[in-house]
Amino acid sequence: MDVVDLPNLFEETARRACLMVPRLAHVDPAKILVLAHRLPHRRLGQTVGFRAQRRVVHAVGSDALYAMSFSARLVALGSVREHDALDTVMHELWHVAEACDGTIRPMRHGVTFDAIVRTMRRAYLRAGGEPLPELAHDVRVRVRQMGLRADASGAFDVRERTTALGKLVPVTIEYVCPFGHVVVRSRRLARPSSCASCSKRFDPRFLLQPLAAN
Ligand SMILES: [Zn+2]
Numbered sequence: 001m002d003v004v005d006l007p008n009l010f011e012e013t014a015r016r017a018c019l020m021v022p023r024l025a026h027v028d029p030a031k032i033l034v035l036a037h038r039l040p041h042r043r044l045g046q047t048v049g050f051r052a053q054r055r056v057v058h059a060v061g062s063d064a065l066y067a068m069s070f071s072a073r074l075v076a077l078g079s080v081r082e083h084d085a086l087d088t089v090m091h092e093l094w095h096v097a098e099a100c101d102g103t104i105r106p107m108r109h110g111v112t113f114d115a116i117v118r119t120m121r122r123a124y125l126r127a128g129g130e131p132l133p134e135l136a137h138d139v140r141v142r143v144r145q146m147g148l149r150a151d152a153s154g155a156f157d158v159r160e161r162t163t164a165l166g167k168l169v170p171v172t173i174e175y176v177c178p179f180g181h182v183v184v185r186s187r188r189l190a191r192p193s194s195c196a197s198c199s200k201r202f203d204p205r206f207l208l209q210p211l212a213a214n
């Protein structure tokens with residue numbers, strides 16, 4: 001089975017977005033080190049400006065001014081649901097300052113930020129940009145991340161490896177009660193449980209049954 005190179009996929013999407021979306025004309029993709037891996041706390045993306053840090057850092061073997069990380073969940077089938085993965089790409093690119101000098105745009109998250117992101121996604125699609133794929137969990141993917149600590153010169157190392165996409169995606173199991181209430185759990189229920197919407201106490205009439213595992 002082919003390996004999908006995730007950093008390459010996001011890099012290519014970001015590169016095309018910078019060409020196609022006028023609001024991103026200031027971003028030089030060559031100055032961005034694209035990373036793709038698992039991200040903490042349900043985060044989907046993250047951008048670090050190397051000049052925005054207290055001291056200048058860089059990644060070994062790269063003269064990038066930004067590290068832009070994308071969660072592998074973005075391309076895992078059924079993992080982000082209503083969220084459009086392209087919005088995360090636009091969102092992270094919009095964090096790049098107008099000067100594209102390793103600093104972050106001085107704009108807070110919020111409705112204005114999100115509205116700009118949606119406008120950029122639509123412009124990208126109108127210009128012929130492609131949506132990101134949705135991949136099955138058994139697809140093998142190439143991932144790339146930065147080491148946690150910089151060496152004495154302020155350089156982080158960059159590591160790559162290949163793994164199954166499913167290993168990077170939190171497991172969710174959905175249960176459904178006889179009345180159609182859906183309950184999402186991150187692990188399998190250890191004992192028979194009933195639906196809390198139907199009854200505050202355990203009641204076998206409202207037993208939860210697994211709906212689907214992914
Ligand atoms: Zn952000």
Ligand SMILES: [Zn+2]
Pocket residue numbers: 177178179180181195196197198206
């Ligand atoms: Zn119920």
